[in-house]
Amino acid sequence: MTMKVSWFHRFGGPEVLVCEETRKPAPGVGEAVVRVRAVGINHVDLDVRAGTSRIPLTFPHILGREFAGEVAAIGGEASPLKEGDRVWVSCRVPCAACEFCVSGRDNLCEQGGYFGMDLPGGYAEFVKVPLSSLQRLPSQVSFQDAAASQIAFGTAWHVLINRGGLRAGNTVLIQAAGSGIGSAAIQVAGLAGATIFATASSEQKLQRAKALGAHHLINYTEGNFAQRVLELTGGKGVDVVMEHIGGNVFTRSLECLKTDGVIVTVGAHAGEVVPLDIIPFFRRQLRLVGSKNATLTELRTVMGFVAEGRLKPVVHATFPLADAAQAHRVVASREIFGKVLLLP
Numbered sequence: 001m002t003m004k005v006s007w008f009h010r011f012g013g014p015e016v017l018v019c020e021e022t023r024k025p026a027p028g029v030g031e032a033v034v035r036v037r038a039v040g041i042n043h044v045d046l047d048v049r050a051g052t053s054r055i056p057l058t059f060p061h062i063l064g065r066e067f068a069g070e071v072a073a074i075g076g077e078a079s080p081l082k083e084g085d086r087v088w089v090s091c092r093v094p095c096a097a098c099e100f101c102v103s104g105r106d107n108l109c110e111q112g113g114y115f116g117m118d119l120p121g122g123y124a125e126f127v128k129v130p131l132s133s134l135q136r137l138p139s140q141v142s143f144q145d146a147a148a149s150q151i152a153f154g155t156a157w158h159v160l161i162n163r164g165g166l167r168a169g170n171t172v173l174i175q176a177a178g179s180g181i182g183s184a185a186i187q188v189a190g191l192a193g194a195t196i197f198a199t200a201s202s203e204q205k206l207q208r209a210k211a212l213g214a215h216h217l218i219n220y221t222e223g224n225f226a227q228r229v230l231e232l233t234g235g236k237g238v239d240v241v242m243e244h245i246g247g248n249v250f251t252r253s254l255e256c257l258k259t260d261g262v263i264v265t266v267g268a269h270a271g272e273v274v275p276l277d278i279i280p281f282f283r284r285q286l287r288l289v290g291s292k293n294a295t296l297t298e299l300r301t302v303m304g305f306v307a308e309g310r311l312k313p314v315v316h317a318t319f320p321l322a323d324a325a326q327a328h329r330v331v332a333s334r335e336i337f338g339k340v341l342l343l344p
């Protein structure tokens, strides 16, 4: 039995992604095979494909960190799930034994692996997964919505709620509201009851951010966004900043913090090394914290909110598996609002 897969045999631009046939995986004991119906494209996919993430791979490599579909086969063991059941697959396989896993911080596990990076991912018709990765997908959630939700909402939840401590009545600045994580963060901040300041590069993106619940809209191409945040807050600044851009945006974001405020950093594509003035950190008791992915508990929490319709994934576009290269170009263009999906 064969299956279609979109993979690459060497690092390079989007053109290295080719659609070919390979052997369909068979489940071992304690494993299942999932028929993939939708897979989300993440920026990490582009980095892994280009070879810039410095992660050793075995070629050909199959990308795809977050996906949803149906159980196609179960190996050996008894499972609460059966063939044909709708599932989403948690993006990481934790070791379940290290100090982080046993204390519920499995997002920090260094032993386990990610689909699409350490393990073959979802850019394929079928993927082999451990039974423990299968999460039941409620009938009211489409495969597409499931594939667009896990990482964007999970990451946003971990940044704002877990690391930022965001709560009702707080003010929060969300950078790049048009990105997958930005549009997700606006909704999570709305659930938390915060007043939301959102930045984006165009009026169109800002209007979409407003529709998702942003209260104050700032076009960062039209002047100094930090100055605008201070004007809008009467000079006080905001309680929490979600910063995932890096470079100058990071440095300027520090100016947006209220006394005792917290900036959570979760990405740095625009510049990874920045100057840092330490003085405001003690004089104004500021906090800088990092954030990595989301715990399995948090992933289940956000997927529960998606099932209840309280978090609504934003899908920019979908492509067939054979057009993975084109889909990568669209994601790289950043002229998007929300997630780009492949439908194997």
Ligand SMILES: [Zn+2]
Pocket (backbone or CB within 6 Å): 094, 095, 096, 097, 098, 099, 100, 101, 102, 106, 109, 110, 111, 112
């Ligand atoms: Zn672990």
